[in-house]
Amino acid sequence: MNPLLKLRLLDLPYPNRCDCCYERIPYDQLLCPACMEALEAERISYDDWAADQSAQPWDSGAVLYSYRDTARNGILSMKEGDRGFARYAGQKLAETVRKVCDPETLSFVTWVPVTRRRRLSQGYAHAENLGKALAKALDVPTRRDLLTERQGTLRQHDLPSDARSLYAQRFQYSGGSLEGKRILLVDDVLTTGSTLRRCTDLLLEAGAESVSIATACARVREKAAADGQSVP
Numbered sequence: 001m002n003p004l005l006k007l008r009l010l011d012l013p014y015p016n017r018c019d020c021c022y023e024r025i026p027y028d029q030l031l032c033p034a035c036m037e038a039l040e041a042e043r044i045s046y047d048d049w050a051a052d053q054s055a056q057p058w059d060s061g062a063v064l065y066s067y068r069d070t071a072r073n074g075i076l077s078m079k080e081g082d083r084g085f086a087r088y089a090g091q092k093l094a095e096t097v098r099k100v101c102d103p104e105t106l107s108f109v110t111w112v113p114v115t116r117r118r119r120l121s122q123g124y125a126h127a128e129n130l131g132k133a134l135a136k137a138l139d140v141p142t143r144r145d146l147l148t149e150r151q152g153t154l155r156q157h158d159l160p161s162d163a164r165s166l167y168a169q170r171f172q173y174s175g176g177s178l179e180g181k182r183i184l185l186v187d188d189v190l191t192t193g194s195t196l197r198r199c200t201d202l203l204l205e206a207g208a209e210s211v212s213i214a215t216a217c218a219r220v221r222e223k224a225a226a227d228g229q230s231v232p
């Protein structure tokens, strides 16, 4: 059967839906046009988040959207395992990454892990589909299982920002030497940066030459508040 016809027929019982608003969309679309337009209005840059880049262990950062409205809906559906927003954001994030680092110099893309229990129950890490889509768009290999998260009872978003660096100690490195590797580390949302700082430190301690970070969203107001700056 013609593969396009097969997709069209599949679309009848299993309609493709936009991850951000759940409207029906054509089978070959990742998101609906209204959400793609809304996302453009939610664009921010890494510099909006990073008031003091020298405080960060990574070489460069790439961020797409403010964590609100449409982008927030996309992140929430990505956590549920939907791939539309992850693939769309992965492609867009690749364009942003290219502006701050040369993909040809990157050794691999990896992402912030989840606990083994969570991975077994849901089958993926929440940043994994984004990381894979980004790696594909950049034509860079991926590596998983370098970083692990120990099981605990608290979820990070339940914690105040000053407890987040303590929480980040749950992440561990479990791979071999990363001597000379240049790594792109991916997560869904950048808030205080404690998780990505911890994961970056672990990769650098394992010998990585450099780490850059890329996230779909950032929470600029929360970061400013955690830094003790006044928030308008």
Ligand SMILES: [Zn+2]
Binding pocket: 018, 019, 020, 021, 022, 023, 031, 032, 033, 034, 035, 036
């Ligand atoms: Zn939509």
